Amino acid sequence: xxxxxxxxxxxxxxxxxxxxxxxxxxxxxxxxxxxxxxxxxxxxxxxxxxxxxxxxxxxxxxxxxxxxxxxxxxxxxxxxxxxxxxxxxxxxxxxxxxxxxxxxxxxxxxxxxxxxxxxxxxxxxxxxxxxxxxxxxxxxxxxxxxxxxxxxxxxxxxxxxxxxxxxxxxxxxxxxxxxxxxxxxxxxxxxxxxxxxx
Numbered sequence: 567x568x569x570x571x572x573x574x575x576x577x578x579x580x581x582x583x584x585x586x587x588x589x590x591x592x593x594x595x596x597x598x599x600x601x602x603x604x605x606x607x608x609x610x611x612x613x614x615x616x617x618x619x620x621x622x623x624x625x626x627x628x629x630x631x632x633x634x635x636x637x638x639x640x641x642x643x644x645x646x647x648x649x650x651x652x653x654x655x656x657x658x659x660x661x662x663x664x665x666x667x668x669x670x671x672x673x674x675x676x677x678x679x680x681x682x683x684x685x686x687x688x689x690x691x692x693x694x695x696x697x698x699x700x701x702x703x704x705x706x707x708x709x710x711x712x713x714x715x716x717x718x719x720x721x722x723x724x725x726x727x728x729x730x731x732x733x734x735x736x737x738x739x740x741x742x743x744x745x746x747x748x749x750x751x752x753x754x755x756x757x758x759x760x761x762x763x764x
Contacts, residue, residue, distance in 0.1 A: 574695030
């Protein structure tokens with residue numbers, strides 16, 4: 567089995583590539599989903615997060631109000647670092663358990679902050695999805711829900727894509743057509759399948 571990390575900047579097409587890997591036969595683990603799960607009541611990061619950030623982050627039903635938590639941590643780098651130190655190890659632990667239980671030849675671990683969180687160290691191979699920063703901004707704007715200034719702030723906070731490329735074993739450039747992205751994804755998948763046989 568090959569455990570491959572899939573990462574890229576905001577709105578680069580990581581989810582699109584991840585869905586294609588899944589369609590081709592890979593087992594897809596999404597760090598975002600695990601991040602939600604570990605913050606649910608009873609989740610590995612729930613109690614420590616409430617202890618660290620206070621009851622003001624809780625909704626009436628006792629769940630963590632993610633927008634209230636985001637409002638606290640995103641403007642404050644030190645607070646975001648504290649939250650990441652609580653959440654990331656729990657997410658990585660869940661991902662490792664899911665990968666171990668999988669019978670697929672290729673397991674894809676999709677994580678936006680794979681490099682920044684140190685999660686890349688758990689992976690056999692790293693796939694970086696890339697496009698221009700202008701495309702990132704336009705795609706994020708098209709999705710809606712996030713104002714332009716917040717998109718710019720999030721892009722500025724992320725590790726620049728050219729730095730992520732230093733960690734890449736494979737690169738998928740999504741700046742062209744969807745069919746071109748699918749072609750590149752299939753090539754990477756086929757190589758990973760071959761590696762899993764070694």
